[in-house]
Amino acid sequence: xxxxxxxxxxxxxxxxxxxxxxxxxxxxxxxxxxxxxxxxxxxxxxxxxxxxxxxxxxxxxxxxxxxxxxxxxxxxxxxxxxxxxxxxxxxxxxxxxxxxxxxxxxxxxxxxxxxxxxxxx
Amino acid sequence: xxxxxxxxxxxxxxxxxxxxxxxxxxxxxxxxxxxxxxxxxxxxxxxxxxxxxxxxxxxxxxxxxxxxxxxxxxxxxxxxxxxxxxxxxxxxxxxxxxxxxxxxxxxxxxxxxxxxxxxxxxxxxxxxxxxxxxxxxxxxxxxxxxxxxxxxxxxxxxxxxxxxxxxxxxxxxxxxxxxxxxxxxxxxxxxxxxxxxxxxxxxxxxxxxxxxxxxxxxxxxxxxxxxxxxxxxxxxxxxxxxxxxxxxxxxxxxxxxxxxxxxxxxxxxxxxxxxxxxxxxxxxxxx
Ligand code: SF4
Ligand code: FES
Numbered sequence: 120x121x122x123x124x125x126x127x128x129x130x131x132x133x134x135x136x137x138x139x140x141x142x143x144x145x146x147x148x149x150x151x152x153x154x155x156x157x158x159x160x161x162x163x164x165x166x167x168x169x170x171x172x173x174x175x176x177x178x179x180x181x182x183x184x185x186x187x188x189x190x191x192x193x194x195x196x197x198x199x200x201x202x203x204x205x206x207x208x209x210x211x212x213x214x215x216x217x218x219x220x221x222x223x224x225x226x227x228x229x230x231x232x233x234x235x236x237x238x239x240x
Numbered sequence: 241x242x243x244x245x246x247x248x249x250x251x252x253x254x255x256x257x258x259x260x261x262x263x264x265x266x267x268x269x270x271x272x273x274x275x276x277x278x279x280x281x282x283x284x285x286x287x288x289x290x291x292x293x294x295x296x297x298x299x300x301x302x303x304x305x306x307x308x309x310x311x312x313x314x315x316x317x318x319x320x321x322x323x324x325x326x327x328x329x330x331x332x333x334x335x336x337x338x339x340x341x342x343x344x345x346x347x348x349x350x351x352x353x354x355x356x357x358x359x360x361x362x363x364x365x366x367x368x369x370x371x372x373x374x375x376x377x378x379x380x381x382x383x384x385x386x387x388x389x390x391x392x393x394x395x396x397x398x399x400x401x402x403x404x405x406x407x408x409x410x411x412x413x414x415x416x417x418x419x420x421x422x423x424x425x426x427x428x429x430x431x432x433x434x435x436x437x438x439x440x441x442x443x444x445x446x447x448x449x450x451x452x453x454x455x456x457x458x459x460x461x462x463x464x465x466x467x468x469x470x471x472x473x474x475x476x477x478x479x480x481x482x483x484x485x486x487x488x489x490x491x492x493x494x495x496x497x498x499x500x501x502x503x504x505x506x507x508x509x510x511x512x513x514x515x516x517x518x519x520x521x522x523x524x525x526x527x
Contacts, residue, residue: 121487122452123486198416198449199412
């Protein structure tokens with residue numbers, strides 16, 4: 120992939136992360152304010168969300184964007200300021216492999232949650 | 241009424257100069273007392289006074305003495321300047337400390353090794369490349385026509401005198417010596433925006449890589465230090481846009497604005513005005 124395209128994707132992933140984080144935070148944490156959406160944090164509801172198809176897609180997107188954004192950023196830092204400056208290909212391959220493994224793990228965890236959750240009303 | 245009286249300059253300046261010679265273990269600062277010879281005396285004149293009268297071994301690079309050749313870039317009291325274009329009067333305390341440009345190896349005293357800088361500069365082919373007009377470019381017969389707006393697109397970037405101060409101020413060059421640097425990247429924009437040029441794809445290949453244009457973090461130190469008012473930071477942002485647009489293939493979409501190519505001026509009219517005699521025949525054969 121061209122460096123410029125990878126860089127543009129990095130920015131794009133950052134923008135996606137911003138919106139998904141906003142969504143995640145407002146759904147999971149702002150609900151902590153008394154009297155405002157506490158039901159969302161009830162265990163059964165959390166489980167129900169984890170099993171819902173839409174949420175799974177959203178969290179997989181979140182995972183992909185976070186991994187790409189994070190690892191591409193880390194790669195750039197490593198090849199700019201470390202002794203790995205002249206090892207661009209090696210750094211890229213190792214971090215990409217790590218990213219793919221982590222994504223596969225996250226993918227498995229997300230899909231392993233039965234959808235819809237059994238035993239829930 | 242506002243006073244028009246100027247603050248009197250100190251009669252002498254204490255000039256601390258960075259000293260280092262190959263083979264020496266540690267650099268040091270030597271201190272010289274320099275008499276102010278006229279109100280407009282520059283830092284370069286002070287250094288030349290030291291060289292002529294106090295220490296002939298001082299190494300300092302200069303040539304034009306008028307902010308044109310780009311040879312005398314150095315740091316005075318921690319600020320990147322052209323020594324020939326900086327007056328002592330700018331430092332009313334009467335004390336200055338002169339150092340070589342950072343981010344370059346020091347050859348001797350205030351002279352830095354600019355070879356890497358010019359390697360990067362050469363790498364981006366800093367000249368008009370136009371394969372379709374090659375014959376015309378190599379043996380020009382007419383001029384290329386550009387509108388004032390087209391010239392404006394690259395004009396400020398063509399004011400660069402290759403002094404290297406932008407590279408010395410760049411925090412990315414400080415952490416990544418392989419980074420192409422603001423001057424070379426700015427030069428790409430200077431030529432890629434020129435409608436006489438056709439070499440932009442080649443230059444994009446050179447900069448669209450690790451240690452290339454993407455390593456610029458837009459600190460803006462290059463623009464702040466440039467003594468010629470060039471804005472390399474802006475040029476680099478233009479370049480990023482150009483590389484992304486080209487990389488994603490947006491410039492191949494039918495509605496994307498196409499690059500303009502400067503047309504050649506029409507051939508000059510052969511007819512002579514009435515009453516003007518024809519020139520005498522050549523006395524030497526055409527080479
Ligand atoms: S852009 Fe400015 S600071 Fe950089 S080399 Fe050119 S003239 Fe010097
Ligand atoms: S001596 Fe030429 S720019 Fe200063």
